[in-house]
Amino acid sequence: MDTNTKDTVIDVNNVEFLYEETDTAQVLKGITLNVRRGEFLAVLGHNGSGKSTLAKHLNAILVPQTGNVTVEGFDTADENLLYKIRQRVGMVFQNPDNQLVATIVEEDVAFAPENLGVPQAEIKKRVEYALDAVNMTEYKEHAPHMLSGGQKQRIAIAGILAMKPDVLVMDEPTAMLDPVGRREIMETVKKLNREENMTVVMITHFMEEAAEADRVIVMDHGKSIMEGAPKEVFSRVEELKKIGLDVPQTTELCFLLKKSGLDFDANILTIDECVNKVMSVYNSKGGATND
């Protein structure tokens, strides 16, 4: 095994998939990508680009019709490896209400390890660890329906962490949340990625979220069409717009300023960077004298 494959946790190789035999439109059309250990990968795409279908392939909820997916070297097409794969690749979905099983937070977090037959003492430890990792320990005896959307989604994440997975796959985890909840989830995910060294795959259509990832893959019509660091990907403003995606507002502003002939790069992501750039261009144009 060379170093390259060693660092790959999930390998998606030329996968094709369509839901119904009669369907003419393929959902996945020969997509190839890999997920590297410890990274925060964002998968971007508009509705119908096949990104959710891709997510379901990562833990063998769906199995490729052609091509193959391997998780830590285990082929997802092998039924005998099903639970090994699902334990390693945890998945969080859009609607937090539809993922929680139990009437008490603690019991819900314990659901996956209970299914895996983990001994009782170890389950307790895992529940404590998982609730602590998402900062929800004080709510462990609450009923899920009394919590906010962001809190519920954090419980859903804790429920996955309790399996001790290698990869956390999230399929638009913030789509149903308010801005506060969205922030909570992003902070939780980034903290897990940084502090617990959790590999994260985040499927999203929010550019601001993708901008916080280490690497971005852009999907369109069942294929991966762009890949790279957020700055690289977002600097291709016109290509992104062509497939119906927006770029972060800061990038867009800089892009338009550049287009109008000013000395701007389209690889600016954060508001701070943008403000600094605008100020420096402004000053260099002699605007500072007007202050």
Next chain:
Amino acid sequence: MLKDITLGQYFPGKSFIHNLDPRTKILCIVIYITVIFLIKSFLGYAALAIFTALCVFSSKIPVKFVLRGLKPIMMFVAITALFNLFLTNGRVAWQWGFLTITYEGITLAIFMVLRLFFLVLGTSLLTLTTSPIALTDGIENLLSPLKRIGVPAHELAMMMTIALRFVPTLLEETDKIIKAQTARGADFESGNLISRAKAMIPILIPLFISAFRRADDLAVAMECRCYRGGENRTRLRALKMSYRDGFGFGAIILFTAIIILTNILSGRLGLV
């Protein structure tokens, strides 16, 4: 408005009864109910009343709260009492036209009312002192010997847990749908019974569609968390009997013995 409905009516506490193993409580309730139907005399009912009062007292739940459980069955009890009162054959105590009341009817009506009251008091004491989770765990555990003859004990308990989990979610959703349909001019309050029932359709259809979608999502989420039925499953909280449960069983056995004694006694003394 719909959010206020509490299911199971669990009243959290740390009393002796709260701390009993749910299996003990379920078994005791089964014995208690059987015993209620064995009682043949007022002396027996007196013993039953004392025992029930002791249980309520030791649960430390406000008596008012326990008695509230009787309210919804009042109508049913009244009708049962009337039927027993007028339709029992025996020695005539009072007659007016086609209406006849017999001495046997009076006794039977009183017995019936008492039975129903204590039945509801006993069972509501169970749900008041046992959390839904403990209750489903207890049921699963008690049914598990029946797995061999094909009773899906784990699946039944799982279904109950999920149902309990989704009651508030679906209530919230119903509330939302009602508001949304009202905003679109739906009228749920006027008209006769039939038109009101018809007005429910625009609530029920979206509710059902969404419930199916939720069920589908939940199934996938459960699969992602390696759910594969009850086999080899471990539990975060294992049920454990303690000395308390010994006391519990002791009390119910003593109670049964006393009831049998009252039956023998009243038979000897020729009391009702």
